[in-house]
Amino acid sequence: MSGYTAVTPADLEHMLGVIGVDCVADLFSSIPPGVRLRRPINLPPGQPEQEVYAELRRLAERNVSAEEEITFLGAGMYDHYVPSIVDMLMSRSEFLTPYTPYQPEVSQGGLQVMFEYQTAICELTGLPVSNASVYEGPSAVGAAAYLAKLVNKRPRLLVSRGVHPHSRETLRTLAVGYGTSVEEIALDDAVTDLDGLRRALGDDVGAVVLQQPNFLGAVEDVAAIATAAHEHGALAICSADPLTLGVLEAPGNQGVDVCVGEGQSLGNRLDYGGPSFGFFAATEAHLRRMPGRIAGETTDVDGRRGFVLTLQTREQHIRRERATSNICTSQALNALGGVVYLSWLGRRGIVEIGELMLQRTHYARETLAALDGVHKLHDRPVVREFALRLDAPVGPVLDRCAAAHVNAGYALGRSYEEYGDGLLVAITEQRTRADIDRLADVLGEAVAAERRAGAEVARA
């Protein structure tokens, strides 16, 4: 028994006696010896609690939050301002404390939140039905592909290489379970290669998955990709950045059948990676194949406006042992943050924030690309994120920037071997022109220093 667990030898002996085994190891006798760890877990010996606390605090200090540096890191999660009204409503105990608030008899307030959230997502995506949210963006992409499998039962799935690497990994993992092969469509000058897509398409392709804007920040021709998919009876699935939809055309208006995405940028902080929520909207034809739940508006016996859980056709309490969706936990709490944020932003605000990001992104892209040893990775239109190429090793450059309290972005080589010299830079409304100028100074110096260091090594 480990020193971290408060069980005395007497307690242990008593418990073993009650269940009738001689020692703890006997409890694991059904596990084959070959897969057992035959040594103690590699933990230090027991320490006083006060020392453990000090050690953990020392470790925690190595984390750097987005509030402690100027961050241009995005790659799917973005440092947007979260207004205090979001925290005020999310921390109300009615919303904060319930576990899995999805029973048909859940409170009217909870149902109204889901209904209003769905309404906002429908307006953003241009699609008529939205569910009450799923866990996060990548699993939403995987669930959308499974919807396609339920609809047309076809064995192949085509996914653009511009789709977030986490989403592509999740797709591949889930597709093993539902028996679909996943093939990647390469990028051509930073956007999905339309000719390559047309060549790969066939009547055995269930869906084409793309991302708008794509991982390199480039705006895709969604309508052309959706049309190509539909010519072969395949569904068009688009993962979209919701905060760009104030300035980009809604995917639903471009022929997309299912629009999903990561909801973090809507009122949820970075929080070291989660929790967040994913959104999931579709055309009416796919209503019954959607995962999760849908809340609807109705009237009670006295004619008053009320809300009900309308559809949950794939959930376990409806489909029992053949359920194909299980959205539980208090997932709706993060979606509540999303709908409060969107309500706070409003119809004009979402356009304004989109335009602000466009302008600052343009300024940042031109300013950085003018630095010595820094180039645009592509010239495609972008909204809030863009890719650069550096004439110096990206990792050490990022380290130098971090030492100056600037997080310069995401090293593309972590996910794309073909862009080993790539740097992905994200802009939010929190990054001022002065912040961008500071990044230009720090990045310029870091690239110059690494190039000098490289030249010295070459001479030596």
Next chain:
Amino acid sequence: MTDANYPAELLYHPDHDWARLDGDSAIFGITWFAQSELGEVVFFDPPEVGTSVKANEFYAEVESVKAVSDVVAPLSGEIVEVNTALADNPEAINDDPYGAGWMVKVKLSDVGEADALLDHETYSNSLT
């Protein structure tokens, strides 16, 4: 909703499905007992015409306010027609399970399989 009834001219599958034989084809549906257990049916998800079904395997789904359930084929064959009227009027499965609530018409691959089905008395006795 009608009272319990199990017409004598139909054959029954123990999973609460019926078949109306007509030469080498048959019409399938679910029994009064099945619709009564499901409750108000809100959606019928039919198979595609041209697909084949196997006896004792699922070929369609019925969604009620309580549950989504699979519908079992009493006999094997190829779907030649589906009841498209159920798309707008799924409650016919409750109101008239042996008439307007029929589900599919099947060209049978082996009429002999019908010997394994139950007559109305055996089936209705099995329910008690």
